[in-house]
Amino acid sequence: MARLRGGGGRDVRLLVQGDSLGPGMERMLLAAWGLALRGHEVRWLGRNAPRAAASPEARLVRDHHEPDRRGADIVIGSDRALGAAALSGWRAGAHGMVAALDPARRKAWSPLERWCWSSLDSRAMVEETARDLASAPASALEPERLESWSPEAPPEAPEIAHPDVDRLERACERSLARRRGEGLSPAVFLDRDGTLVVEKGYLADPDDIELIPGVPEALYALRQAGYPIEVISNQSGVGRGLFPLSSVHRAMGRLRNLLRPYGVEIDAVHFCPHLPDSGCGCRKPGIELLERAARDLRLSLRQSVMIGDKLLDIRTGHRARALSILVRTGYGRDEERSLGGAGIEARPDHAFDDLAAAVSWILARERVGRWE
Ligand SMILES: [Mg+2]
Structure with missing residues (x-):
């Protein structure tokens, strides 16, 4: 939410x-x-x-x-x-x-x-x-x-x-x-750690939430352009017993509160608390969370974009048939270097230095998504 x-x-x-x-x-x-x-x-x-x-x-x-x-x-x-x-x-x-x-x-x-x-x-x-x-x-x-x-x-x-x-x-x-009417909207799905906030490894303390420079302005611009903003996050620290579910909600609340002074409201936050080998469909690169958000908020996945700092974010975007963008913040630069041996499913449609650059590119286009 x-x-x-x-x-x-x-x-x-x-x-x-x-x-x-x-x-x-x-x-x-x-x-x-x-x-x-x-x-x-x-x-x-x-x-x-x-x-x-x-x-x-x-x-x-x-x-x-x-x-x-x-x-x-x-x-x-x-x-x-x-x-x-x-x-x-x-x-x-x-x-x-x-x-x-x-x-x-x-x-x-x-x-x-x-x-x-x-x-x-x-x-x-x-x-x-x-x-x-x-x-x-x-x-x-x-x-x-x-x-x-x-x-x-x-x-x-x-x-x-x-x-x-x-x-x-x-x-x-x-x-x-x-209220948005009958048509399906394009949206921007965003990974949290390493994309919106500084990657700190199993971040659980709300005080550790630190926005990456340029992120509030980029999200504000997306919102002004009418794109719903959806945060899609893997939080396996819950499944690993490192921190409770309530810590994830508190950290997401802190993210909302840090963005609010910039006029930014996140439309929905979805996260997977399970272990990587749990077999759930909600952990990225599974697309269950995107599908759920699309149903709830009347979104078109195919006209949407998925942005993240890991190749699993890119795989998620491809599986949802959305446009996939890699940012070089967080693990992004290392992930991009590892692309040589990766299959086509892991190759981003585009890569940018950070979210601000990605959003500038998105907004310079008439629309995002694959729309083939
Ligand atoms: Mg990440």
Whole structure:
């Protein structure tokens, strides 16, 4: 998630309608808090706001006043106060609403509640066991607007790595992607270590995140040109037991927070925590993460570009049929030297000294990708 991208070049902001997250809605409350822990900018309106940030990366602002127009892109609430959530969303100029929902109540919605639901691009978070009920004719919720919570029990306290936060993050991304219209967009997929940030080997401490010079400006230029920015990262340190999943989320949150002053929001972060020999499909050069991002954010892989400092990033791009670019930061220069013995699948379409040079080249073209 992910950082979400708003329309018109503005930052994406999440507005939580706290008054609608009273007793019984703790699952949504904790997941929304988890988004703030991951470095998303979250404004919390009304009651039930968390009292203190639980990590230095948390980006949570308590607010007792409705934000003005263009103050948020997504409003988060529940069906306990659907009208209040929708009203806050309209006032903030939000495009979408993600609401925790009890499908059993749906049949009894008033005409006003139904209208509030349909007045924004709304998505429902339901218990997994209630999905069938929610898509039953009597409830009449479109299946594509249904998202389920994880099968895991909700946490006692906010947890940055809890799968419920993933589920809510993806729901917000999908809601935002719909605003781009029906067509598929090209995107820029970026490796993290050695491409965006200085390679430090199994980086886990957020304080070790150090942007490579020129990266913020390059990402800003990409974003202004309308390219969704997707970070795709192998984080096998988790599988190796070197650091927990929460460290990866905290480091990604730090990356978001370092980029925000430059006007850059990352549209989505996807990473593989598994060991290289785990046989998973999500570790690069597997393309499962790119395919997942493409589904969620309505992207065309073939019109997209993959940029990284390793030959496995290049293989990933080729397998996804995207344009593959090697940067000579991180391991890039050494990887380029080793190309002599590498097969055609590892050969980049282009190589540049750093991300800034790669982005300048991309933006000088009418479009990226193979588009053959
Ligand atoms: Mg790398």
